[in-house]
Amino acid sequence: MFLTPRHSEIVQMAKDQGRVLVDDLAAHFSVTPQTIRKDLNDLCDQRLLSRVHGGALFPSGIENMEYEERRKIAADEKDAIGKAAARLIPDKASLFINIGTTTEAVSKALLDHRGLMVITNNINVANRMRIYPEIEVVIAGGVVRGADGGIVGEAAVDFIKQFKVDYAVIGASAIDHDGALLDFDFREVKVAQAIIANARHVILVSDATKLERTAPVRIGHLSQVDTFITDRCDIESVRAICRENEVELLETRR
Numbered sequence: 001m002f003l004t005p006r007h008s009e010i011v012q013m014a015k016d017q018g019r020v021l022v023d024d025l026a027a028h029f030s031v032t033p034q035t036i037r038k039d040l041n042d043l044c045d046q047r048l049l050s051r052v053h054g055g056a057l058f059p060s061g062i063e064n065m066e067y068e069e070r071r072k073i074a075a076d077e078k079d080a081i082g083k084a085a086a087r088l089i090p091d092k093a094s095l096f097i098n099i100g101t102t103t104e105a106v107s108k109a110l111l112d113h114r115g116l117m118v119i120t121n122n123i124n125v126a127n128r129m130r131i132y133p134e135i136e137v138v139i140a141g142g143v144v145r146g147a148d149g150g151i152v153g154e155a156a157v158d159f160i161k162q163f164k165v166d167y168a169v170i171g172a173s174a175i176d177h178d179g180a181l182l183d184f185d186f187r188e189v190k191v192a193q194a195i196i197a198n199a200r201h202v203i204l205v206s207d208a209t210k211l212e213r214t215a216p217v218r219i220g221h222l223s224q225v226d227t228f229i230t231d232r233c234d235i236e237s238v239r240a241i242c243r244e245n246e247v248e249l250l251e252t253r254r
Contacts, residue, residue, distance in 0.1 A: 003048075010039060011048050014058040015073065015209050021055040048073070058212065074207040077231035078102045080252040081205050082109040084229050085169060088203060091115050093166045096195045097125050099150035099188055100171030102205045104128070111135070119163055121156050121191055123149035143187070152187035160194040168199030172206055174213040179222035179241040182215035192219045204228045211235050222247060 003011070006029060013028075014020045025036045040056045043049040049056040082105030089095060092115035097103050099122045107125040110116065114134040120126050121140040130137045142156030170192055174182040181204070183189050196202050196219075204225040211233065222228065222238065223245040232253045233239055242249040 007039060007043055011043060011058075011073070014049055014056060015212075018212060019052070019055055019057050020049075023054075025055075058209070074209055074231070077207045077252070078105040079109075081207065081229050081231060082106040084250055084252050085203050085205050086110045086113070088227065089113065089116075089167055093117075094119070094163070095165050095167040095169060096120065096160070096163075096199055097122060098168070098170045098192055098195055099148065099152075100205075102171045102207060103169050106169045106203075106205055117165075119160070119165065121151040121160070123151065140191075142191075145185075145188075150188060152185065152191055154190070156191045157194045160191060160198060163198055165199050166201060168195045168202045170195060170202065170204055170219075172204065172210060172215075172219060174215040175206060175210050175222065175238065176214065177211075177235055177237045179238065181219040181222060181225075183217050183219055184215050186217045189217045189219050196220055196224055201226045206230050208232050208234070211238065 010020060010025060022033050022036045026033045040049060040051060044051045044056060049058065078101060081102055085106045086109035089110065091113050094117040097107055097118055097120045103122065104124055107128055111129065111132055116135045117138065118129055118135055119138045119140070121142065123144065126137050126139045129135050140151045140156040140159040142151040142159065143153040144151055172181040173184050176182060183192065202225045208231050222241050225247050227248040227250065228242060229250045232251050233249060239249065
């Protein structure tokens with residue numbers, strides 16, 4: 001669904017601050033509180049925000065957002081992260097690309113590479129890359145998740161275990177301040193764990209909003225990653241984990 005400029009700015013403010021208040025927004029945009037309440041209700045109907053008394057919160061917790069809605073959040077940041085990840089991957093490399101809107105941004109940035117072998121459990125990635133003759137696409141078998149085209153389950157895990165690749169590009173629904181990488185679907189987590197275990201260099205791609213969210217299922221830990229690419233990381237404990245474990249932290253906004 002199309003977002004008006006004011007709606008987009010409200011979502012960005014909620015992302016940056018965690019919470020927005022009706023009265024503050026009304027003053028900021030020079031509109032009535034009633035107009036802002038309607039804006040917030042519209043954004044909550046799209047599940048871009050969560051309504052609370054007096055305002056709204058940026059979504060977090062056990063409920064994940066719909067895939068198309070997630071694509072709208074931090075789209076520019078994801079594009080920059082995708083380009084930064086693509087610069088790390090040489091021609092003629094083999095790699096896994098996992099489920100996620102940020103990993104899809106990486107796949108888009110890789111389209112000018114030559115001689116790649118891409119193994120993915122993401123139908124959207126496979127569909128985008130399959131028409132490029134310089135890229136060989138191998139797609140995992142398993143249960144296709146209707147919401148986002150992700151392929152999950154034990155069959156996908158067994159398929160991934162057949163390979164040992166140069167790079168893995170993975171995402172996470174949330175990154176805890178203790179370095180835990182988290183997701184919502186335990187079936188997806190099993191695939192992500194197999195991907196991490198069967199790649200020589202693991203690249204985690206995640207915009208800064210994931211540092212403000214939580215999710216119930218553990219993928220692994222930031223220390224298992226070789227490179228962490230984000231738009232910015234303002235959480236000192238996460239920065240410390242990267243330093244202590246020799247994880248390369250790349251911030252596209254710094």
